[in-house]
Structures are given as structure tokens and as C-alpha cells.
Amino acid sequence: MQRRLLHTTRHTLSHIGSSPVFLTPDVKLSSVQMLVPTVIPKGTQKIVLNRLLSVAGPKGEINLQIPDFVKMDAGNPAVLKIEIEDEKNKIQKSMWGTYRSLINNAVVGVTDGHSSTLRFKGTGYRVMLEKDAKTGQEWVKMKVGRCNVEGLPIPEHIVCETPSQTLLVLRGPDKQKLNLFAARLRNMRPPEPYKGKGIYFNDETIKLKAKKVK
Template structure:
């Protein structure tokens, strides 16, 4: 099934047991399964509906993921060239992170994802494909996960952590 909108075009692939019907006048997609008695088919019913919904909202509105860098000296920039990496495609941008290491961390922005840095401690990821955006956010977060004692790290969207008390003997 193909979904087309102002943000782009996405294709959703269905397993053979998923049946789709498109109602042209109402502009509705109905998703059902071949045999609702089989547990696996029944469980994939809602999952495939969710994939279609994410694709439709992605091409019509787009998906956004905001990353917050919390820590002294943690900052991000968007670069046209990287020192340590080669571009995978023409015109690829790179996210350069300073996270307390002796070297900057450089990550190539995947195709279909637009990365901007409105503030040095914020990264804004936008695009039509939700999976690509959240996967790239997870790759960035992997470098400094939020830690519970000082509350430093890279936070994705509205993520919060409860701080632990110091261990006193």
C-alpha cells in the first residue's frame, strides 16, 4: 500500500494474511485478517493498522523527535563534512556531538531525516518515516544514556528519570 502526501511518499508492506480495503468516497482504509482465530494473525492486526496510521500521519504532518543534551559542555552542531566519516550519499549532513570525550562524535544523518540544532543543547529530528527518526535518535542517545545519580545524558522527547540518593555509609 502506498501513502502519498505533502511530506513525501511511503510504502507499507503487508503480510499475505492481511486484507486491506480502500473506500474512495470516505477515504478510509479498512484492515482485517484472513482468519481471526489464529493468534499470530490476530495480534498483527493492530500492529499493521498502527503502521498505516504512522505512515499516513508521517506524509501528511511529519514526525518530530527532540533530543536534549544535559551536562556540562555537552553540545551539538550540524556539519556539512565530517572528519572521521565519509558521506553515504550526496549532500549528507553530519551531527557533531561534544559529549566529554577526547574526540567529537560524528554521526551521518540518514536519508529522509532532517536534523536541525535550534540551540546547542537541543537536536530536532524531522521526517515522514517514524522508524528512521526514532532509530537515529536511539543511535545518538546510545553515546550518553541518562544516568540516575547526576541526571546527565541525552534525553529523547519528554523522557525523564528519577534521581537516586547518594549512597551514605
């Protein structure tokens, strides 16, 4: 009778980290050593970001700070493999998938771009785009249940569109900066749990609470 093994000594690879990043011919990668590294504390240890990876494509260029233990195998011009120095190192293994995702997001961003949407729900809620006559800076202006109009200037490399008065579409190559700007707009009027009024990010939904009875 064959005994069933409850555990294995075989080392498990990161499913995300070991997945390849697919490149198009118009994507260019270059890496340089940073003069002043960025140190990130990680418990009793630390991660030193000492290399600057530049990903350039038709939509723009994105720079990523990466540590030395992240290795990139570009033997095939159409496929980029992300590896780490020591698969038994806990910190390296935990960050393997993270840096693979960051590099993949950068490649997708400079080729196809990223997009996010904000939906405005509430009586009188609406969004509009306005350009400052003096500076030429374009702004996102919103009416979200207050007397005054609120808004933020649109950062560089982010394009905003308003298909309707209650929908804002944001596009850009850098996913992190794009979602950060979307989050800043959403935080001006996040969805409230009783009537559901507010600004919703992408497919966000909330569970409504019962109204308080005095």
C-alpha cells in the same frame, strides 16, 4: 432474578486494528506482490510478508512489507479500513493492531511528517550541525563529556534542526527510521542515574539514585 453472565461468547475486536485510517486526497496507496517474501518465525508458526504496500504523499513515499492476511477496504476514498482474514486466528489477531498502526504512521508521515527531540543535559554538553566540505554530507556533532566530538551522518529524508545548543529536533516521514536514528544518537551518552547527565529522548525522565557513600 436475572443472572449475571461472567463471560461472553461474543468475539472481541481489536480496538486499534478496527479503528479507521483517515486519508487525504493527495495520499496514494498501491500494493504489489513481492518476488521474494520475508518469513518471520512466530513460535511454532510463521508470518509471511509477501506484499509491498507503497504509501505516497507530499512528504515522500514509504514502503511497508505486509502479510496476505491483512486486508484493506478503501471503498471510501477518505477512510481506509484494516481487516484480517480470520479473527479467530491468534497470530492474525495479535498483529492486527500492529499493522494498522504501521499503515497509519506511514499515512501521517507522508502528509504531516513525524518529529522527535533530543535534549542534552550536562556541563558543556551541546549539539551542532556540520557539513563535510568534501562529500557535502551533513553530520550531527555532539560534545557529551568526552575529549573528542562524536556524531553521526544524517540519513536521507531526515531533517535536523538545532533551536539551541542543547536541543536537537529531528523531522522525517518514516517514524521507524526517525526514532532509530534518534536512538543511535542517544546511545552515545544515555542518561546516567546519579547526576542525570546525558541525552534525553522526547519527554524521557529518569529517577536519580542516591550517591554512593564510601
